Amino acid sequence: MKISSQEEYGLRVLLRIASCKDAEGISIPQLSEAEGLSSHYVAKLTRSLRLADIIKSTPGSKGGYLLARSASDIIIRDVLAELGGVMFDKGFCGRHNGIANLCTNSVNCSVRSLWRVVQVTVDRLLSKITLEDLLSSEKDSLHVLNSLVEV
Amino acid sequence: MKISSQEEYGLRVLLRIASCKDAEGISIPQLSEAEGLSSHYVAKLTRSLRLADIIKSTPGSKGGYLLARSASDIIIRDVLAELGGVMFDKGFCGRHNGIANLCTNSVNCSVRSLWRVVQVTVDRLLSKITLEDLLSSEKDSLHVLNSLVEV
DNA sequence: TTTTAACAAGACATAAAAGTAAACATTCAA
């Protein structure tokens, strides 16, 4: 249960795009420079975000990336699901059944219940957070985020 | 942010050990058979758990594994930290700074705040759950676990 | 004391994720 590189870098790139004031958007070279990532890698990340309809691109000279919708409509849960997948997805038990053909815990699987609870908890948290919440300065966003934890 | 194989299999093996009634404990071959994992792989998982003082072993013939302490004293957060590491650990930013030497977000890093909130939330949940909570049948443990979510 | 069944440890092979590179397509402007 670790945060993947794609989640980290993808989210950073998305924040750069979101905070871009230019109507033409921000280009791959600019994102690459700002985050210290190779331009090819930035392209790979933006591709995921674009296919998920989180950002939009204009190719050609003077091209770049812009948010596909307003920051307050972009839910962080959706962004992370795109970048890093779901923690406990439908195929999980099928992929983790050892040598046997069926999950040996299929009847009495308390582990599965645990994952479900963790998943629900994280999902519930991330659903409350929008891209807009992350756009303020660290202090402010810390404040907003902490208020979610302190409930 | 996915559940790793070690977390899944390690927890299953731990549950088998915990539910073993035999005073001599349960052996690697038995665990291997029960979970459909190779005995070598089981050995690797039990090694982590043993080094973390979660289980104890008796080598030699008639050997096997037993819990190192009572199930109600084994916190699931500690078990998962051993098996899968911490979600957002101290070295995370250092490892994810791109080409630049320093995290380019060091001053104004709302992403870091986000990870912290997620980490705290999951930690808080997993700290409330003990191995004992997972030992009951699926229905029962679901009930116990769900009560934690429904707060 | 020897055999046997178990655990222990680290090296090795394989699979998946991360990151790079190269060839291509699109748009704007001169």
Place this chain on the structure above:
DNA sequence: TTGAATGTTTACTTTTATGTCTTGTTAAAA
């Protein structure tokens, strides 16, 4: 219409996580 700057796509390399294999150690019982 040409070229420069941009995004797009696919294939490749490297790294990390996963799982296997080999060799060694321990302790009970014959």
